[in-house]
Each structure stands twice: as structure tokens, then as C-alpha cells.
Amino acid sequence: MRQEASVLHLDLDAFYASVEQRDKPSLRGKPVIVGGTGGRGVVATCSYEARAFGVRSAMSTREARARCPHAAFLGGRFAAYGEASRIVMALLREVSPLVEPLSLDEAFVDLAAGGLTDFGVDALTAFAEDLRARVAEATGGLTASVGIGTSKFMAKVASDLQKPDGLVIVEPGREQQLLRPMAVKVIPGVGPATAERLRRAGIHTVADLEQRSEEELVIELGQSHGHSLWRLARALDDRPVIAEREAKSVSVEGTYEEDLTDPRVMEALLTRQAGNVAARLARHGLSGRTISIKVRLHDFTTLSRSTTLPSPTDSATTIARLARTLLADLDTSGGVRLLGVGVSGLADWVQDDLFGAVADAPAEDAEIPEVPSRMRAQWWPGQDVVHTAMGRGWVWGAGRGVVTVRFETAETGPGPVRSYRADDPELSAWQRPDPAEA
DNA sequence: TCTGGGGTCCTAGGACCC
DNA sequence: TCTGGGGTCCTAGGACCC
Numbered sequence: 001m002r003q004e005a006s007v008l009h010l011d012l013d014a015f016y017a018s019v020e021q022r023d024k025p026s027l028r029g030k031p032v033i034v035g036g037t038g039g040r041g042v043v044a045t046c047s048y049e050a051r052a053f054g055v056r057s058a059m060s061t062r063e064a065r066a067r068c069p070h071a072a073f074l075g076g077r078f079a080a081y082g083e084a085s086r087i088v089m090a091l092l093r094e095v096s097p098l099v100e101p102l103s104l105d106e107a108f109v110d111l112a113a114g115g116l117t118d119f120g121v122d123a124l125t126a127f128a129e130d131l132r133a134r135v136a137e138a139t140g141g142l143t144a145s146v147g148i149g150t151s152k153f154m155a156k157v158a159s160d161l162q163k164p165d166g167l168v169i170v171e172p173g174r175e176q177q178l179l180r181p182m183a184v185k186v187i188p189g190v191g192p193a194t195a196e197r198l199r200r201a202g203i204h205t206v207a208d209l210e211q212r213s214e215e216e217l218v219i220e221l222g223q224s225h226g227h228s229l230w231r232l233a234r235a236l237d238d239r240p241v242i243a244e245r246e247a248k249s250v251s252v253e254g255t256y257e258e259d260l261t262d263p264r265v266m267e268a269l270l271t272r273q274a275g276n277v278a279a280r281l282a283r284h285g286l287s288g289r290t291i292s293i294k295v296r297l298h299d300f301t302t303l304s305r306s307t308t309l310p311s312p313t314d315s316a317t318t319i320a321r322l323a324r325t326l327l328a329d330l331d332t333s334g335g336v337r338l339l340g341v342g343v344s345g346l347a348d349w350v351q352d353d354l355f356g357a358v359a360d361a362p363a364e365d366a367e368i369p370e371v372p373s374r375m376r377a378q379w380w381p382g383q384d385v386v387h388t389a390m391g392r393g394w395v396w397g398a399g400r401g402v403v404t405v406r407f408e409t410a411e412t413g414p415g416p417v418r419s420y421r422a423d424d425p426e427l428s429a430w431q432r433p434d435p436a437e438a
Numbered sequence: 439t440c441t442g443g444g445g446t447c448c449t450a451g452g453a454c455c456c
Numbered sequence: 457t458c459t460g461g462g463g464t465c466c467t468a469g470g471a472c473c474c
Contacts, residue, residue: 035442036443039439040440040441040442041442042441042442042443043442044442044443044474045474057474058441058442059441060442061442062439062440062441063441102473102474103474104474105474106474188472188473189447189471189472190472191471191473192471192472193470193471194471222448222449223448224448225448225471247445248445248446248447249444249445249446251443251444251445252444253442253444254443255441255442255443258439259439300440300441302469302470303469304467304468304469305468306466306467306468307466307467308465308466308467338442340443340444342445
């Protein structure tokens with residue numbers, strides 16, 4: 001918490017819907033709902049005209065249609081939203097070098113790191129009204145709500161108070177007075193589950209929370225969460241505004257209109273998603289060691305499986321093969337509504353040549369390198385190539401001293417599957433060099 | 439036919455090493 | 457032979473945010 005109110009939070013009002021109304025005059029003054037338009041879609045953003053009918057973000061589109069059937073339902077034009085976002089973020093960076101975007105429509109700005117020196121209410125008001133006017137002008141009329149306070153927490157709470165098109169400055173020293181009557185859900189990190197636990201403990205407002213000891217909260221919510229809630233209930237927040245945050249994972253997922261039951265279709269979809277993930281990794285010069293899949297079953301139970309490679313990859317075929325291998329271990333016979341692929345453990349480089357000499361897939365008759373003994377203990381499904389009397393195949397699964405090999409090649413497609421003891425001398429392998437991407 | 443998509447952070451248990 | 461810690465890495469799941 002700072003001495004002066006020098007943290008600003010800016011939030012573009014009903015952002016996606018406002019961009020649509022800006023670009024299509026016929027939608028102005030009318031309910032506009034942006035989000036998934038299919039049977040399993042949800043509302044991403046809706047205009048204030050739609051909110052008057054009880055439509056909210058994250059509500060299913062089905063319910064939104066029931067509440068507001070005459071609204072315009074739009075799938076979203078993310079290129080347009082991205083362009084508007086870039087304009088606003090660039091404008092904020094003129095104000096201060098320290099701008100932390102939270103999403104396309106929200107950012108923190110550290111005013112102390114900019115040129116501002118007078119943090120009195122009058123000066124801040126003039127500054128923020130000028131900023132809001134410039135945002136509207138630069139974006140063709142988009143409005144923003146702004147909050148200014150002594151910390152990120154207060155700035156964010158403040159920007160919420162007079163939406164839309166509002167400005168609130170919380171003066172230093174008035175934080176707790178403002179927070180105490182508010183519901184605990186104003187605290188970042190308190191969602192439905194935590195709010196329910198607190199409710200059962202008789203804690204409804206920030207004032208209730210403030211009366212509990214740190215020990216009590218840590219016991220109830222865990223070390224990290226308990227500690228941070230104890231502090232935030234006292235408006236103690238010294239989190240810095242951070243301009244550059246490095247991505248930690250890249251993922252693609254999709255929910256399907258009808259549950260998937262055919263494993264071949266699931267494999268094909270995972271393969272396509274892996275391609276999209278790989279393309280995004282490559283575009284940003286990233287690669288990662290951990291490949292994950294996400295599977296949501298018909299009953300909404302959500303499973304995840306992951307595997308970690310010895311070195312990072314951005315290869316579509318490697319990611320796809322590992323994803324399919326992970327899927328093969330799950331029982332999906334009851335139907336699947338969502339599939340996803342992700343890569344984490346990111347590095348800003350690609351290990352392109354792990355074994356130096358191995359740069360291409362060897363020909364069928366090439367001499368196969370001896371398997372190093374350390375690799376006998378650790379097979380990499382989807383990555384290691386194995387030669388046996390059956391020919392060449394991919395390691396499909398490994399565990400409990402047994403290696404499963406799928407004799408699948410690009411030419412012949414999926415082939416037979418055989419299992420071997422991991423120490424079977426017939427097996428030879430080398431780390432996959434990713435010939436397809438060379 | 440309730441319940442998106444892209445992320446972040448935390449926890450807990452097990453393996454493994456010193 | 458038994459009993460330990462601590463630290464790190466990995467996996468699975470859950471809560472949360474916009």
C-alpha cells in the first residue's frame with residue numbers, strides 16, 4: 001500500500017458488445033450479447049441494454065435467449081477487439097511505462113512510474129477525465145471506467161463502483177472504511193467456493209473477515225490463501241504493477257455440440273488442436289517440455305493428463321502424438337464434451353538437435369543407434385522410435401517394465417500394437433529428432 | 439441437452455536425491 | 457538396521473480470473 005493513490009485501473013465497459021455497437025449503428029441502444037452462439041455456448045459480454053433483462057457474463061446462451069430473445073446474438077470478432085485493445089494499451093503507455101494488461105479490456109497503470117507528481121484528488125480527477133476522454137476519442141467512442149487508489153486492490157475495487165463510464169478515486173486512509181461493509185467477494189481470489197466456506201464460518205463482509213485471526217484463516221483456507229485474505233481484508237496490498245509477464249502455458253480447447261464417442265474422431269480433433277498449439281508456440285518463438293490434455297466427460301467431470309519430455313518441443317507431430325497417447329489411457333466410452341491440448345514448462349528456445357548427429361529420420365535400412373542404458377529406464381511415449389523384428393514403431397505407452405509399441409508410420413497409417421519387456425534386447429531406439437518439422 | 443476458452447496459482451502426494 | 461529431514465521435480469485436480 002502506497003502513501004499516495006498512484007495505481008490506476010482501467011476497464012473498458014461491456015467491451016466486446018461496445019465494439020459491436022460502435023461498428024454497427026443499428027445495434028446502438030439495443031441488447032447485444034457476444035459469446036458462444038451454439039447449444040453449449042455461454043455469454044462472454046453483453047451490453048447494458050441486455051443486462052437490464054438479467055443477462056450476465058458466463059450465463060449459458062440458452063438462458064440468455066430465454067431472458068432476452070430479441071437481443072442480437074453475436075459470435076465475436078476478435079481481430080476487431082484486439083485492435084481496439086492495442087489502441088487503448090498504447091495510450092496507457094503514453095501515460096506511464098508501467099502498464100500491466102490483465103486482458104484485452106483491462107489494465108493497471110503505475111502512475112508514480114509516469115510523470116505524475118500531484119496525487120491530490122483534484123489533480124487525479126483532471127488527469128483521469130482527460131485519459132477517459134482520450135480513450136473514447138482514440139477508439140471511436142468506447143467508454144472506460146477508471147479507479148485510482150493506493151494499491152491494485154483498491155484501484156480495481158474503485159473502478160467497479162461507478163460502472164459504466166465512471167471514475168472513482170479512493171483517497172489514502174479511507175480504504176478500510178470503504179471495504180468494511182462490502183461482501184467478501186470483492187476480494188480478488190474469493191470466488192464461489194471460498195465465499196461459501198466463509199459464509200459457513202459466519203463471515204459475510206470484509207468487516208467480518210477483518211475480525212478473524214490470521215491463524216484461523218490459514219487453518220480454514222490454507223497458508224497462501226489464508227494469509228493473503230487476512231492482508232487484503234486490511235487493505236494491505238503491495239503487489240507491484242508488472243509490465244512484462246511471460247507466458248507460462250499455451251493451450252487450445254473446444255466444446256462440441258454433441259458428445260464425442262468415436263475415438264478416431266477424438267484423435268483427429270486432438271491432432272488438429274496440437275497443430276494450433278504448435279503454430280502459436282512457433283509464432284512466439286516458444287517451446288515447452290510438458291504436454292497436457294484436458295478431457296471433459298459427458299457428466300462434466302474434468303480429467304487432465306500430462307507428460308514431461310527431457311527437452312522442449314514446438315513440434316505439431318510430437319505434441320499430437322503425445323496427446324493421443326495420453327488420451328488412450330482414459331476411458332472415454334461414456335462420451336466426451338470437451339477436448340483440449342496444452343503445452344507448459346515453456347522455454348524461449350527449441351532443442352533442435354538433442355543427439356547432434358541425428359538430424360533426420362533414418363531410412364529403414366539405416367543402422368540404428370544403440371539404446372543408451374539410461375533410456376531403457378525411461379521411455380517417452382510418442383517420442384521414442386523403436387526397431388524390432390516387426391519393423392519400426394512409436395513407443396505408445398510405457399510403465400511397469402513394459403513398453404507398448406505402435407507400428408504406425410506416415411505411409412501405412414495406424415498399425416498393430418505389441419508389448420515388450422523394457423529390457424528386451426530386441427528393442428532399439430533413439431530420441432525422436434522430429435523429421436517432419438525439419 | 440444447464441455450465442466457453444485462455445489463462446494463473448495453489449495443494450498434495452510420490453519419487454528421488456543428499 | 458532403522459529413522460530422519462529437506463529440496464526438487466512431476467502429476468492431477470481445483471479454485472479463480474476475465
